[in-house]
Amino acid sequence: MKSIATTSQEIPIDDHARVDGSSWALKDKLWLGLSREEYKAMIVRNPVNWALFIILAIGIPLTIMRYFGGLDTVTNASNEYPWGLFLGFGLFGMVPLSASGFLLGTTVEIFGRKDFVPIERLALLNGLLGYFFAVIYLEVDLGMPWRLPYPMFVSLGPAAVLFLVAWHVATYLSVQVAEILPALFEWIGWLKGKRWIKSITIGLTIAGIILSTLHQGALGALFTYAPTKIHPLWISTNFIWIHFFCSAIFAGLSMVIIVSTMCKNFMTWRCDDRFLSNLDRITIGLGKGCAYAMITYLVIKVVAIAHDNEWIYLLTGWGQYYLAELGLGVVLPLLLFSFGVKNQKAGIIRLAAFIAVAGIVWNRLNTALICFNWKLYQEIPRWQEVWITLTVFAIYFMVYRFILYRLPILYEWKGDK
């Protein structure tokens, strides 16, 4: 794509009109203004596509096998270990990484920080796709998509955390779709729709804050269903909800830093000057938010140990593992974020963001899988489970890239807005 972008005058499409004055048809926009042969050549030339092809070629038959043969054909799931990688990584890991939507929405629309506008849509898209694919992972785990509305409408349990999570994720997903629609409407040229969405932006953003803050915490509270199964260091019945919520703040911001870094390096042709020239400044601003959230998270983790009086566990092997998670996943990126912000070094902040994201996924895997049933045997996921997880992530990557190539997320639409 990069080479075609540099040789062609007509792409990237950022306006309804062509250079000669005629209009782009929707089909042309979907094909990025390329002929079928050029588009095919672009796909074949990119080595990332070959890697994706290999992942999907093995992963899709495995996923079909899971639906027809049941969960036990591809996972080691059991009554003792009901949550494997699909939920441990896909749901509990992806949701905090998707907190970017409400964070940047609040920053720009509520706090009026217009200096973060160039990255707002990327954060909203990151939030939307992260949540959407968390639901897809949930679907792969549940295996019966038609039963998805059950916790919301059929088995009504208003006092249950799962009831709250189901409703919040569903409504927040709708809110996020609405928040990203203006980009689609600009792209297809339906300005009436965009104006209507814009008129309810504040309402959408506030709904996003309420729903997102509550269900990020509720996902943590979900573990209070099994308080004796999880190692005491990873569950504090009083504090786990705020651990999950607070960690989602720096996880979401770090994920936006990572995605924007990848776009800057591998999708430069699609970014406009406004995005590229502001990115380092915005990265430092996001890094500052991460540093504040991380130091707060670190302190409330220690407060939880004090509250539950679990100091003795720190002296065990599990305790050292816990300290390793806190040290590598929180303290190290916290130091790097602080150093990067203080010395205005965007590169250090990007490195810290990568470590922070790995750290938060590690924490969720520890809580849902590794430290779950710590007194029993350790469940090791089967390779098929790992591969299906990778397959869904590959599809997430492809959808993300498909949208970024087309919609005005990384660039400003030059046509009517």
Added chain:
Amino acid sequence: MNAQANKKVTTGIILTLSAMVLIWVTAAFIGALNQVDWQVGELMRQYMVATGMMNPIHTLVDYYSHIKGIEYLICVAFFVAFPVFVKYINHEKKPVPVQR
């Protein structure tokens, strides 16, 4: 004595005192480790017992008095540390003046 010389003397005194404290702490730490057969975990346990972080708890009131005490200390420390941290990372670097 001029201001420059005063500064040098003060810096020297602080550095010497710091070095002495460091040597003392290192010696104490190594000595303590030697006494517990080089087990870091055991040393931490003894430290926690000595400082009251781990102590026998008989009643719920004991328990809450104990955990709340430590929680409040952590929270107060954080209330002091957080503004300092914010000030630290927002502190703009000033260019170092070139002395000729």
